[in-house]
Amino acid sequence: MPSIDVIIELSYDACLAHYAGRVANVQTRSLDGRHVVFPAEALRRVVTRDGVHGRFRLTFTKSGRFCAIQRLGSP
Secondary structure (H helix, E strand, O other): OOEEEEEEEEOHHHHHHHHOOOOOEEEEEEOOOOEEEEEHHHHHHOOEOOEEEEEEEEEEOOOOOEEEEEEEOOO
């Protein structure tokens, strides 16, 4: 499956907006500069009490639908 590495820097309060459904998608940039959009519900898998901070690998289906998120290294 295709994957892309991104850096996500969101405060806990920003994550709450995503988690509560007020924001449907997360927009960020990949490590190689591409614009990436994925469902905000994915943050539920990686949010901590400090928010979401660090490098993550996003995996997509061949048709481009989000599949998984994985933290790369330490937060």
